[in-house]
Amino acid sequence: MKVCQISMSKDFNSEKAMQRCLKYRLRILEISQNVGALHIGSAYSCTEIVDTIYNDLMKKNKKKLTDIFLMSKGHGCMIQYVILEDLGILKKDDIDSYCTKKGILGVHPDYGNPGIEASTGSLGHGLSLAVGMALAEKTGKLKKTVYTVLSDGEMQEGSTWEAFMMASSLNANNLIAYIDNNDFQSLGRTSVTHPSFYPLEEKLKSFGWDCFTVDGHNSKEIYDASLKKGNKPLALVCKTTKGKGISYMENIPIWHYRSPNKEEYEIGKKELTRKIIT
Numbered sequence: 446m447k448v449c450q451i452s453m454s455k456d457f458n459s460e461k462a463m464q465r466c467l468k469y470r471l472r473i474l475e476i477s478q479n480v481g482a483l484h485i486g487s488a489y490s491c492t493e494i495v496d497t498i499y500n501d502l503m504k505k506n507k508k509k510l511t512d513i514f515l516m517s518k519g520h521g522c523m524i525q526y527v528i529l530e531d532l533g534i535l536k537k538d539d540i541d542s543y544c545t546k547k548g549i550l551g552v553h554p555d556y557g558n559p560g561i562e563a564s565t566g567s568l569g570h571g572l573s574l575a576v577g578m579a580l581a582e583k584t585g586k587l588k589k590t591v592y593t594v595l596s597d598g599e600m601q602e603g604s605t606w607e608a609f610m611m612a613s614s615l616n617a618n619n620l621i622a623y624i625d626n627n628d629f630q631s632l633g634r635t636s637v638t639h640p641s642f643y644p645l646e647e648k649l650k651s652f653g654w655d656c657f658t659v660d661g662h663n664s665k666e667i668y669d670a671s672l673k674k675g676n677k678p679l680a681l682v683c684k685t686t687k688g689k690g691i692s693y694m695e696n697i698p699i700w701h702y703r704s705p706n707k708e709e710y711e712i713g714k715k716e717l718t719r720k721i722i723t
Contacts, residue, residue: 458500462664465500465531466492471717472527472540476512476711477704481543486688489567491594492628494683497526497667498592498623499532505687511536512589513578515562517571518625519553520702525560534560556670569602571595572622575627576612579620581625581676590674598630601639606652612678613653620678621671622654625661627687632698649680654659661685691716697713 453676469492477483485509495516503512509622510532516525529535535550535558542548549558552581562578565571575593585712599605614619626645649656654677661683670681687701688694693715705713705720 453691456703457665457668459665462493462496462501465681466664467690468495469496469524469527469531471714471721472530472693473523474705474710474713474717476523476527476540476543477543478707478710482702482704482706483523483544484520484583484702485523486629486694486697487518487596487625487627487703488687489691489694490685490687491518491521491625491683491708492524493662493664494594494623494625494685495521495528496682497664498594499528501664501668502671503590510560512580513562513575513591514576515565515578515591515593516554517565517575517593519564519566519571520567521594521596521625522566522651524550524553525628529560535660536659543711559612567603568596569600569604571607572605572612575620576608576615578615579612579617580615582619583617588662589619591617591620592623593620595624596630597624597626597635597642597645600624600642600645601630608723609649609652611678616676617678618674618694620674621674622678622680623661623667623718624682624684625685627661627682627685629696629698629701631701645682654678654680656680656682658682658684662689663695 507511516522530540543550554561556564568588579591646656646658657670659670686695694700
């Protein structure tokens, strides 16, 4: 599948986006030293996607978000947490106490915590929730856009495809779904275990969605394609790399759920910090 190339006139600061993503990955790496394990590879694969949504697409009123974001791939929530910290919605202590008895943040997002719109992580439910939210906004004649990030693994759930069909049937054109297509489901390659999963873009179009395939680590491509939202719900198939950003993690299945040891931590920290402009 050829990755789309879309040119938009609005200026986009690619360098600023890249620096944010490096710092977010570094922050997640730091937190990995406080817990026995976390979904670091899954968070790294969708870093540019979630960053672009929060920092370049979602409408804000001062520090309050006025659009809606739902992390359907709940196990990737570390990137959501650190961005919410950066936006001042979560506190530093909230992130530092991730997955501890005194903390409020768990392995998956929990509704009721600041910035969290729904409890997710049971894969296959998130898109249905997002469709309902989008329709509620349309019924109320509000102008909010609903953004949601899915894993390619959860695309094998029947409820996900029912939601795709329902969204287009009810014209939920204020909904954008981003598929984090890192070609892994837990410890196996999706293209190996489920080869008929592809081609994905054609399937989504046949369900009545506008759809483009983009480089999921190119923030400008993600941003430009997101602006193509028209009279249909929009899906972006984002080609990504699991564990993106740290060389020894990239496309290595064990980093689905693991914390680096001290030596691995130092190597990863060095790889990230050498690219950060201070």
